[in-house]
Amino acid sequence: xxxxxxxxxxxxxxxxxxxxxxxxxxxxxxxxxxxxxxxxxxxxxxxxxxxxxxxxxxxxxxxxxxxxxxxxxxxxxxxxxxxxxxxxxxxxxxxxxxxxxxxxxxxxxxxxxxxxxxxxxxxxxxxxxxxxxxxxxxxxxxxxxxxxxxxxxxxxxxxxxxxxxxxxxxxxxxxxxxxxxxxxxxxxxxxxxxxxxxxxxxxxxxxxxxxxxxxxxxxxxxxxxxxxxxxxxxxxxxxxxxxxxxxxxxxxxxxxxxxxx
Numbered sequence: 001x002x003x004x005x006x007x008x009x010x011x012x013x014x015x016x017x018x019x020x021x022x023x024x025x026x027x028x029x030x031x032x033x034x035x036x037x038x039x040x041x042x043x044x045x046x047x048x049x050x051x052x053x054x055x056x057x058x059x060x061x062x063x064x065x066x067x068x069x070x071x072x073x074x075x076x077x078x079x080x081x082x083x084x085x086x087x088x089x090x091x092x093x094x095x096x097x098x099x100x101x102x103x104x105x106x107x108x109x110x111x112x113x114x115x116x117x118x119x120x121x122x123x124x125x126x127x128x129x130x131x132x133x134x135x136x137x138x139x140x141x142x143x144x145x146x147x148x149x150x151x152x153x154x155x156x157x158x159x160x161x162x163x164x165x166x167x168x169x170x171x172x173x174x175x176x177x178x179x180x181x182x183x184x185x186x187x188x189x190x191x192x193x194x195x196x197x198x199x200x201x202x203x204x205x206x207x208x209x210x211x212x213x214x215x216x217x218x219x220x221x222x223x224x225x226x227x228x229x230x231x232x233x234x235x236x237x238x239x240x241x242x243x244x245x246x247x248x249x250x251x252x253x254x255x256x257x258x259x260x261x
Contacts, residue, residue: 043259070151072095
């Protein structure tokens with residue numbers, strides 16, 4: 001289905017406050033459309049991000065098809081992501097690819113450290129950005145998405161590996177820093193809560209009143225640090241991607257896919 005003609009279910013599914021598409025069996029499914037850029041807003045139905053797709057059931061699969069999603073990129077390791085368990089990989093209308101960006105689910109409870117969580121996450125995310133071969137393959141896959149179709153990318157929870165890829169895509173089209181941070185942080189709270197936490201960052205979130213506030217604060221600081229490190233080192237997200245020897249033609253195709261009518 002073309003990107004200009006949204007399915008009837010869309011308005012009832014979409015929450016513009018955090019870009020979420022609310023499906024019962026697909027967790028953390030969110031549009032990369034609707035963010036500001038110097039060239040207009042990013043387009044809906046071009047790229048969506050989510051957590052594991054293994055539990056998607058028939059009705060939600062039908063909605064995904066009606067949304068124009070024809071390509072699915074699984075960022076999990078091959079040990080986490082056997083093809084047989086992925087519902088999207090078994091659909092005839094989906095072109096599915098598994099391109100691991102990291103070896104395990106960083107947010108799995110067994111992996112999370114008790115202390116120094118932000119340093120653990122920052123170090124891990126920066127390590128992902130050194131996976132040049134994986135970045136080259138996944139950007140080649142995403143840039144090949146036909147104009148009127150939509151690509152989905154995901155990991156286990158749609159937070160860490162998915163968050164890093166989303167940061168790169170939004171940064172490529174010059175979405176403002178604050179909105180890139182928000183796109184990542186919407187995995188950890190409602191839109192209004194996240195937006196307020198981003199505004200408060202650097203004031204008094206150092207001693208939050210609830211465990212949830214601590215988690216959100218830590219996550220916001222994590223993605224802000226990673227983004228700022230890339231910008232400080234390379235000047236822009238595009239320059240970083242160019243340094244990974246991702247062809248300019250692919251970067252231009254991705255920009256056009258996110259921005260052009």
